[in-house]
Amino acid sequence: MQEIETSVSVDSSKTSTNLRRILHDRKAQAGFGIILFFSFVALTAPIVSPYSPYAFPAPGRPYTPPGREFLLGTDYLGEDILSEIIYGARVSMLVGIIVAILSTGLGTLVGVLAGYYGHVVDEGLMRATDIVLILPPLPLMIILAAYLGPSLQTVIFVLTITTWPLVARVVRSQTLSLKERPFTDSARVAGASDFRIMTKLLIPNLATIIAANAVLMVTTAIVGEASLDFIGLGDITVVSWGTMLYWAQSYAIFNGAWWWVIAPGLCIVLVGLGFVLISVSIERIFNPRLRT
């Protein structure tokens, strides 16, 4: 076979050059900007927020439209919606990130083991994965949440359970293809143990796929959390963007408080978009075929 010079391949090595590429990519910059902004807001909530969202007595009159006093208006109790948004960012983003980490971790573990060992291990793990995949997520979430009781932990648990199979699938198929590449044989011939091959060879080469997926997962989790809250399965006493929507659905419409719905909804969309932009950019950097 003729030797053909190729440009930088998918598993490009120097992390610093790739980080630089990501940072220079406009989409990623936009994404990072959004995320950094919201993260900052979440982290500095007590400082930045004009009021506490649980303030008692409530600072304003209920259903105040956005104005100079309350930038985003007030809710049905008279609490400042801006403050709710700021504190809500904490919960939403925290849940999103935790779920992403847990789900990606579990999915990667399953995917690598299934892909590497094949045969019985693969069959077993994949059947388990399939079972979870087949179950419709929303009813599953409802049942689990109803059974476990509405709380933040339940939300995290439910979201992790329903999202890890997708990661496992993707990781497994990438592992399968990596396993066939000569450098895996080379490691085996050099005497590397299965564990070493999986941890030091396969996972680093999978890192880009995992990263891109993990980032997308955050968006899924944030929306998922909001969904669960929305139907009342989360802890509705805690302020999060989802719980805001929960309360808003009952009260906002009949009182014309559009700002109460738009504010959290827009935030969810924006944060989701931010992570998607980052994920797309990661994918583009590491897959030369997608570069324009």
Added chain:
Amino acid sequence: MTATSREDKSDDHSPLLEARNLSITYASTSGPVRAVDNVSFIVRKGEVLGLAGESGCGKTSVALSLMRLHGPKTRIEGEILFHGKNVLRMTRAELQAYRWRDVSMIPQGSMNALDPVMTIQRQIVEAIQGHTRKSSSEAAQMTKRLLTSVSIAPSRAHDYPHEFSGGMKQRAVIAMALALEPQLVIADEPTTALDVIVQRQLLNLLKYLREELMISFIFVSHDLSVIGEIADRVAVMYAGKIVEIGTRDAILNHPSHPYTEALVKSVPRVFGKREELTPIPGDPPTGLWPTGCSFNPRCKYAFNLCRVKEPQLQQSPSGSDAACHLIDNGNKSLTR
């Protein structure tokens, strides 16, 4: 615009295809790359021109440009003349008539690029119908004839590519390329992935096509011995330029350019007495060409002028044209 038919050609010695001062520059992440630099050659009717060279020398770029198949961010200078008409200035319609009908191509690795979900028959019929107004039954007839001419039994026509062996797939691709009876076929590494015996079959086939149907070929390959089997004339490329061009005998047996010589001498021979082989130091350049003569860092004859001034093609004692300062000096000090 109709394609020039063979009957019009009364003068067999006028060139069929001529490249004049062809230069191709690609945009790349590290700046513009001059993949092909001032390349000129002629192919006559019924002739096989071998384009030899290693990876990165530009031969595939040349091949693609002859049918204007190069990518969008490419700048081409010079002329490509088919029967005197400049391919690079053809209109859409002229190009449509030119491609596949006058000149067709077997791209590199095409045997692996056959559509896996279509039968061979269907793929060839589609290719025919895409370029002509033939009905499907006419196209089917043509396909059967084509397959027979490349020694594929018509009964195999309804198989899928994965049911064909490597050699058969390559022959199917050749059949596709011949569908409209072109005058010239550009074959880019047609034998590279094939086993020796299958390669032999393929070369026999190409020779037959050349002799019986008077088809000209441009045969691109890194394998000099394969080129030696089939080419009448050979152009050796290095770093985007033609460093030597001449008859097969001159190139293989009396090379005038140090690179040609080194290439010929670095291939271990199966037959004949064991020879002293000397490896060429370094690696073929990619993208960044050295100053002066691009071969000078690896050339055992290199002297000062070589690092400074680029040599031009000129006639050497063996009859070929070679771009080497050793010829300037009149002495041919290559050891042969």
Added chain:
Amino acid sequence: MRRCLRLDSHNTQETHDSQQPIIEFKQVKVYFQHRPKLLGGKVTIHAVDDVTLRLQEGEIFGLVGESGSGKSTLARTVVKLHKPTAGEIDYRGKDIFRQDRSGLKQFRRRVQMIFQDPYESLNPQADVFGAVIEPLVIHGLAPKGRDQQKARVSELLERVGLDPTSKIDRFPHELSGGERQRIAIARALSLEPDLLIADEAVSMLDVSVRLGILELMLDLKRKFNLTYIFITHDLGVARYICTRIAVMYRGKVVEIADPDELISHPFHHYTNLLLASIPGSPMRKPDQLGEAVLNPGLLPRGCRFESRCPGAQEKCRNIEPPLVEVKEGHFVACHFPLGQESNN
């Protein structure tokens, strides 16, 4: 100076070994199960079918054949990337598939491999230093301290003709094919093996680079008294570097001889066909070249080459020919070999 090397086919009664062979293949079979059509039945691919060979230390033993011959599978089985379906492979007299843990570790040090694709056989995430030191780290043999490790790697890089200072921090994609292959060789050498399997080690390199790698391999053999199993489809390369060549066809060894002897006096019709097909061959080209095999699962009862063989007779269809020594050091598996007009 070539030694007189002998091979026993399992037909001859006596054993002629003067010393223990470094590698011995005893009736090795490697079969794969394959399901070509989704709803069809399983097909058994007889990649390596009953191969018996004995290799002495210091040989450069060539395995030559086309695709489907089984040469690569056999090579990969020696480094335990495949498990034989039947038969045994002995390294210095010990069955390599019946090793305990320490035996395996020892084996991995002594037998190493150089792969075909220089672009794919190095971990793209590891730099040259990482790639070359890794085998030593795995076996706990790496020197302590980064500086000593770098020194060891530099020494290995120099041995394969690379300049350590400019290359040690590079990543594979920054290197040329020839350089990458040298790194692969340095990596293989780090454990100080005595047997190297080279699987088409130069096939994917540019022509002008190949010879350099071959010369390097010969040089290393001389310096470190290595033994090679050299897999290739290129008879020119095999002739250049090998001390003995075995020709394989569809899982079977069909001929074994010294290179010059094989090329000037081939006995097997397949070898003859191979030689005649090489571009520029002075041999007479046969009229029929036959069609390549499309059904690897369908095995004939007799000789595998019978359907394409110009010299085939009734016997060939029914009885598999054994590998027999027809001349000193020259073995062939054929009922009616070339140049042997007296049949049977």
